[in-house]
Amino acid sequence: MYFLKLMITEESILQSLRSVQDPDLHKDIVSLGFVQNLAITSQGAVDFDLVLTTPACPVKDILRDSAVAAVKSVAGVTAVDVRLSAKVTSRPGMDKGQLLQGVKNVIAVASGKGGVGKSTVTANLACALVRQGARVGILDADIYGPSQGMMLGVTEEPEMDSEKRVYPPVARRIKVISMSMFTDDEAPVVWRGPMVSQMVQNFVRQVEWGELDYLLIDMPPGTGDIQLTLTQQAPITGAVIVTTPQDVALMDVKRGIKMFEKVSVPVLGVIENMSGFICDGCGKRHDIFRKDGGLRIARSMGLPFLGTVPLEPAVALCGDQGDPIVFRDPTSDSGKAFLEIAGRVAQELSVLHSQGNDLLTEFNYTWSELPEMVLETKS
Numbered sequence: 001m002y003f004l005k006l007m008i009t010e011e012s013i014l015q016s017l018r019s020v021q022d023p024d025l026h027k028d029i030v031s032l033g034f035v036q037n038l039a040i041t042s043q044g045a046v047d048f049d050l051v052l053t054t055p056a057c058p059v060k061d062i063l064r065d066s067a068v069a070a071v072k073s074v075a076g077v078t079a080v081d082v083r084l085s086a087k088v089t090s091r092p093g094m095d096k097g098q099l100l101q102g103v104k105n106v107i108a109v110a111s112g113k114g115g116v117g118k119s120t121v122t123a124n125l126a127c128a129l130v131r132q133g134a135r136v137g138i139l140d141a142d143i144y145g146p147s148q149g150m151m152l153g154v155t156e157e158p159e160m161d162s163e164k165r166v167y168p169p170v171a172r173r174i175k176v177i178s179m180s181m182f183t184d185d186e187a188p189v190v191w192r193g194p195m196v197s198q199m200v201q202n203f204v205r206q207v208e209w210g211e212l213d214y215l216l217i218d219m220p221p222g223t224g225d226i227q228l229t230l231t232q233q234a235p236i237t238g239a240v241i242v243t244t245p246q247d248v249a250l251m252d253v254k255r256g257i258k259m260f261e262k263v264s265v266p267v268l269g270v271i272e273n274m275s276g277f278i279c280d281g282c283g284k285r286h287d288i289f290r291k292d293g294g295l296r297i298a299r300s301m302g303l304p305f306l307g308t309v310p311l312e313p314a315v316a317l318c319g320d321q322g323d324p325i326v327f328r329d330p331t332s333d334s335g336k337a338f339l340e341i342a343g344r345v346a347q348e349l350s351v352l353h354s355q356g357n358d359l360l361t362e363f364n365y366t367w368s369e370l371p372e373m374v375l376e377t378k379s
């Protein structure tokens, strides 16, 4: 018997994969460099790596399935094996001696005012990213109202070496630094502006963050001088704005967005928190405030809307107990919301890098000449 053996070439496989587009980056997966280590056996089995720009990619399964389908359509292919992985893209200039070397993306989580759930969102987004396999840290820059220690249930103290380098404690694989680790619970933090920004500078300069894909900064609420200084002084890749649906909050939000625009930090989008109340009794959603405020503001400012998180009693409870809802109950309405939003944030960063229009490259970070104030850990 005579078999006509079909020759499968690398080019024919790549050609088929060029039909698969990344919906956000608007290019095909071959041009994007996602397809790596392509191997074809004489039996017609094809395998390759699909290396995405973030492990939190919301469409990773769709991309993988489409890639498999595309390759299967090539005549002679008998089997397809795709290994899905990610290499997080980084801000430009990261390796050029800038601050926070080794940190690929610095995300500021900001809000116009306090109490909108900024810290809750920061903690849960960090958990969501870590769950997907990213390396994550949280810098709690809310010096007057630090909450990340509590929200993530950090019990360890930061270690310090002889050169005053600070090693952040790790909780749920997230590296965390917060003011609460440097003050006693009783002592109210009564510092003036310059001291606060110096403290935050120390968090950036003295802390050994190591290699991170995402460092989230829980920003102090509002848009005062401290916030503005901070925004200029930490090498922020992009900011996400947290709001509640009320109109008053929305005015603050606009101010917050303008602040980032002023210092050329790209705003990645708006998150609406406490959007409708999910009753723990009946499980129904009740819209207490006006609906869709976050969506409207995002539209009016030409920004992406990253999603809504419902007001759910379990979210607050989990936060108080140091066990964020994304870990405690990832299938709850808010758990799912946080996971989806984290994917969108990661994707917006990938889009930003792919456009190569990070304004950071234009930035020159100079630290203000404040008297040196060195971090001391609690004795």
Ligand SMILES: Nc1ncnc2c1ncn2[C@@H]1O[C@H](COP(=O)(O)OP(=O)(O)O)[C@@H](O)[C@H]1O
Binding pocket: 111, 113, 114, 115, 116, 117, 118, 119, 120, 121, 147, 221, 273, 274, 309, 310, 311, 312, 313, 314, 315, 316, 317, 319, 320, 334
């Ligand atoms: N989606 C939510 N559902 C229920 N409670 C929430 C939600 N988001 C935040 N909270 C609660 O609201 C309060 C304020 O949130 P917090 O994250 O501390 O706000 P901020 O950091 O903006 O001041 C906290 O008690 C928190 O547990």
Ligand SMILES: [Mg+2]
Binding pocket: 118, 119, 120, 142, 145, 147
């Ligand atoms: Mg807070």
